[in-house]
Amino acid sequence: xxxxxxxxxxxxxxxxxxxxxxxxxxxxxxxxxxxxxxxxxxxxxxxxxxxxxxxxxxxxxxxxxxxxxxxxxxxxxxxxxxxxxxxxxxxxxxxxxxxxxxxxxxxxxxxxxxxxxxxxxxxxxxxxxxxxxxxxxxxxxxxxxxxxxxxxxxxxxxxxxxxxxxxxxxxxxxxxxxxxxxx
Numbered sequence: 109x110x111x112x113x114x115x116x117x118x119x120x121x122x123x124x125x126x127x128x129x130x131x132x133x134x135x136x137x138x139x140x141x142x143x144x145x146x147x148x149x150x151x152x153x154x155x156x157x158x159x160x161x162x163x164x165x166x167x168x169x170x171x172x173x174x175x176x177x178x179x180x181x182x183x184x185x186x187x188x189x190x191x192x193x194x195x196x197x198x199x200x201x202x203x204x205x206x207x208x209x210x211x212x213x214x215x216x217x218x219x220x221x222x223x224x225x226x227x228x229x230x231x232x233x234x235x236x237x238x239x240x241x242x243x244x245x246x247x248x249x250x251x252x253x254x255x256x257x258x259x260x261x262x263x264x265x266x267x268x269x270x271x272x273x274x275x276x277x278x279x280x281x282x283x284x285x286x287x288x289x290x291x
Contacts, residue, residue: 122203128191129199137195141187175280182272189266197259204243205263211237212271220275 132140156162168176186209193202214233217223244260 125194125199125203129194132191132195137191138188140195141184141191144191145184145187172280172282175276177280179273179276179280182269182276186266186269186273189262189269193259193262193266195259196262197257201244202259202263204240205260206267206270208237208240208264209267209270209274211240212268213274216271216275217278221278 128140128144153162190202190206193205211233214229218225
């Protein structure tokens, strides 16, 4: 079930980037992020209401709530930087950098969460890192970093916050019932 959910997440993440890039034409990236966030908030609460989980909020420990809040802040920062990068750069370059958060998350899961560095996960992470560098590689005309490539910095910062989102959420959600288990 988790693989199916992850595949749906990947599909919708891909659609998010394409639809956002189209919709952001002549729209401030921060405003676009704010509008998107309201939609995500409404959708999340609809799912919480449907699954009858709203009344369980009081059972969340203060420690878990703190990490969930920190994860939310990391998500918000990730989205702000991602949308700024998306507004400035090509989707085909911004998204791979953003998805390099997978590699950062693997590293943080080993260091912070104490997960075992399984060889196939390390190999997969290495392939993702190599693929990211191939996708964003410089051409002969652009051997140096220029101000017009600042979107790369925004995308990298967004990826760092995206990785933190996952780690902080994992810590905060231990012992908290996921709303998706009720579908």
